[in-house]
Amino acid sequence: MTNRRRLLILATLGTWLATAGLPANAQLTVQITRGVTTPIPVAVVPFGGAGPLPVDVAEVIGADLERSGRFQGLPRTAMLQKPTRAGDLDLAQWRLLKTDFVVIGRVAPDGDHLAVEFELYNSVTGERLLGYSLPAQAASLRLAAHRAADMVYEKILGVPGAFATRIAYVSLEGSGATRHWRLIVADADGENPKTIVESPEPIMSPAWSPDATRLAYVSFEGRMSAVYVQTLAAGTRERVSARAGINGAPAWSPDGKRLALALSQPDGNVDVFVLDLASRSLLRITDDPAIDTEPCWAPDSKSLYFTSDRAGRPQIYRIALAAGERPRRITFEGAYNARPRVSPDGTQLAVVTLDQGVYRIGAVDVASGRSRVLSSGRLDEGPSFAPNGQTVIFAAREGGRGVLATVAIDGSVTSRISSATGDVREPAWSPREKAP
Amino acid sequence: MNRIYSLALVLGLALALGACASKPAAPAASAGGETVAPSSGSTAGAGAADTGQGRTLAGQGAQGADAALLAKTTIYFDFDSSEIKAEFAPAIAAHGKRLASDHGLKVRLEGNTDERGSAEYNVALGERRAQAVKRALLLQGATEGQLTTVSYGEERPVAEGHDETAWAQNRRVEIVYLGGR
Numbered sequence: 001m002t003n004r005r006r007l008l009i010l011a012t013l014g015t016w017l018a019t020a021g022l023p024a025n026a027q028l029t030v031q032i033t034r035g036v037t038t039p040i041p042v043a044v045v046p047f048g049g050a051g052p053l054p055v056d057v058a059e060v061i062g063a064d065l066e067r068s069g070r071f072q073g074l075p076r077t078a079m080l081q082k083p084t085r086a087g088d089l090d091l092a093q094w095r096l097l098k099t100d101f102v103v104i105g106r107v108a109p110d111g112d113h114l115a116v117e118f119e120l121y122n123s124v125t126g127e128r129l130l131g132y133s134l135p136a137q138a139a140s141l142r143l144a145a146h147r148a149a150d151m152v153y154e155k156i157l158g159v160p161g162a163f164a165t166r167i168a169y170v171s172l173e174g175s176g177a178t179r180h181w182r183l184i185v186a187d188a189d190g191e192n193p194k195t196i197v198e199s200p201e202p203i204m205s206p207a208w209s210p211d212a213t214r215l216a217y218v219s220f221e222g223r224m225s226a227v228y229v230q231t232l233a234a235g236t237r238e239r240v241s242a243r244a245g246i247n248g249a250p251a252w253s254p255d256g257k258r259l260a261l262a263l264s265q266p267d268g269n270v271d272v273f274v275l276d277l278a279s280r281s282l283l284r285i286t287d288d289p290a291i292d293t294e295p296c297w298a299p300d301s302k303s304l305y306f307t308s309d310r311a312g313r314p315q316i317y318r319i320a321l322a323a324g325e326r327p328r329r330i331t332f333e334g335a336y337n338a339r340p341r342v343s344p345d346g347t348q349l350a351v352v353t354l355d356q357g358v359y360r361i362g363a364v365d366v367a368s369g370r371s372r373v374l375s376s377g378r379l380d381e382g383p384s385f386a387p388n389g390q391t392v393i394f395a396a397r398e399g400g401r402g403v404l405a406t407v408a409i410d411g412s413v414t415s416r417i418s419s420a421t422g423d424v425r426e427p428a429w430s431p432r433e434k435a436p
Numbered sequence: 437m438n439r440i441y442s443l444a445l446v447l448g449l450a451l452a453l454g455a456c457a458s459k460p461a462a463p464a465a466s467a468g469g470e471t472v473a474p475s476s477g478s479t480a481g482a483g484a485a486d487t488g489q490g491r492t493l494a495g496q497g498a499q500g501a502d503a504a505l506l507a508k509t510t511i512y513f514d515f516d517s518s519e520i521k522a523e524f525a526p527a528i529a530a531h532g533k534r535l536a537s538d539h540g541l542k543v544r545l546e547g548n549t550d551e552r553g554s555a556e557y558n559v560a561l562g563e564r565r566a567q568a569v570k571r572a573l574l575l576q577g578a579t580e581g582q583l584t585t586v587s588y589g590e591e592r593p594v595a596e597g598h599d600e601t602a603w604a605q606n607r608r609v610e611i612v613y614l615g616g617r
Contacts, residue, residue: 175596179592202588202591202592204555204556204559204589204591205555205556220586220588220591223544223586224584224586225559225586225587244584244585245563245585245586245587246559246560246563246587248556248559248560249556249559262556262559262560264560264563264567264585268563268567268570268585269567270560270563270564291557291560291561291564293556293557293559293560294554294556294557307554307556307557313516314553314554314557336553338553338554338557339554339555339556339557352553352554354553359552359553379551379552379598381553381554381555382554382555397598400598425555426555
């Protein structure tokens with residue numbers, strides 16, 4: 001019996017698989033559900049150059065721009081000419097099609113590698129706004145295309161794009177005893193989904209390291225919670241917190257050296273702690289009989305935002321890391337505000353808020369405490385900012401299924417991101433990765 | 437009495453392993469659709485066997501009124517509350533007395549919430565519920581070493597619906613007797 005039991009345990013362990021990323025079948029589909037009233041017309045002309053390629057670069061750029069909800073792409077069938085070089089470009093034709101901006105380019109051989117060369121023109125003024133050559137390989141053409149889209153977006157709108165980024169999320173398939181959790185990392189457009197870890201027990205709260213090379217997450221393997229840090233490229237992972245009770249809500253410090261955590265040690269009550277990853281020393285930040293959880297670092301590293309129900313219902317507080325400071329309450333509007341995520345510029349918090357009896361994503365102005373409701377679901381949760389601060393991704397329920405959704409911070413654009421199978425939840429938008 | 441428990445344990449373990457039993461649902465929830473499902477092998481872990489064993493122990497190992505109380509292994513809670521309602525006090529007292537009378541027994545208290553609100557806040561709320569049951573068991577003479585807590589927050593609903601009926605079944609602490617004896 002004991003042996004049989006041990007076999008069962010081993011079999012179970014075998015299904016908790018940490019990897020450098022196996023292709024996941026839970027492909028996401030992104031669909032714009034609301035765009036700006038007058039999107040900017042843009043044409044991304046098919047790229048010329050180096051023979052058949054694995055990626056249609058112009059299509060990726062055009063899809064990125066359209067998915068932002070701020071651009072209206074010109075269909076290829078409507079294009080009167082398909083120039084790939086400046087000499088062949090007749091801007092009068094594009095003005096005729098009421099296309100304000102035109103992107104042309106080609107994929108050129110560059111030694112053993114490739115180069116994505118592209119140019120952006122204003123068809124009204126005739127101005128050449130951008131002209132770049134991005135190094136790439138066949139395997140990284142999509143990434144180069146996303147980078148080109150980021151540059152076009154920033155040149156026209158004046159704010160950086162967030163196309164060359166990734167999203168971590170949890171997929172849940174099956175029901176009852178056959179539930180199966182996967183932590184997946186995909187490109188921001190849903191492509192290239194890779195399973196990072198999978199388990200028959202819950203996985204939650206993925207959090208990106210500031211350099212986007214590692215993910216911290218909570219896994220309930222062995223029927224207890226623990227926080228893991230996994231290096232994405234190598235697929236190796238380390239268990240950094242496995243104390244009795246709760247090990248949850250990991251949040252990276254801006255320098256990537258510390259994790260803020262929610263722990264229920266030593267007294268069974270949940271408080272916020274900071275774990276130094278190198279020394280493993282633990283610093284208690286809050287000490288209150290109420291629930292203190294969901295820490296989030298202010299961009300200057302000097303304070304943490306967190307959720308606490310010390311006043312009865314959950315609200316957002318901020319505590320300075322310097323000793324002796326008392327937490328200050330940030331949210332006063334609404335009976336429920338939880339799970340703060342701070343915008344990259346530090347001025348706003350995305351939160352889960354109770355709005356007319358349902359749970360929605362809100363944006364709170366840190367200075368004034370004023371809040372706005374951004375989303376329109378009933379069970380919205382888990383907000384995460386895009387690294388450009390323009391968009392918040394969150395988890396929602398639609399027709400009983402778990403989906404992801406995005407909303408522009410000004411409320412103008414919304415999208416839905418769903419998986420063909422199962423539920424998706426717990427999204428975390430990656431920081432910007434450094435260009436190679 | 438201990439002999440009977442042991443016998444029930446062995447029987448329970450055999451049943452649980454033989455059937456590869458998975459997590460049984462709470463009594464009130466089983467009507468909602470969650471039943472003991474045969475699993476596909478590797479996904480049924482030691483924990484699932486533990487659960488089956490614990491339920492058999494509770495269901496078969498005692499007689500009369502105690503048995504009925506010990507068969508109640510799920511404690512339900514009001515929204516955003518970790519207060520133990522009066523109706524569950526007798527069942528918790530029965531479990532506490534059993535633990536006090538046999539310090540070799542161990543239980544895991546699994547806290548859960550409904551799906552509303554923020555996931556990690558719900559983990560904290562589920563832990564608070566598990567801690568409330570733990571304190572009540574300690575008052576009956578159970579010892580710290582017999583009790584572990586885990587909170588799944590909103591991650592492990594027994595009822596899959598999205599209304600108050602489902603939510604009420606999901607706001608719970610499950611008392612799970614662990615193996616080893």
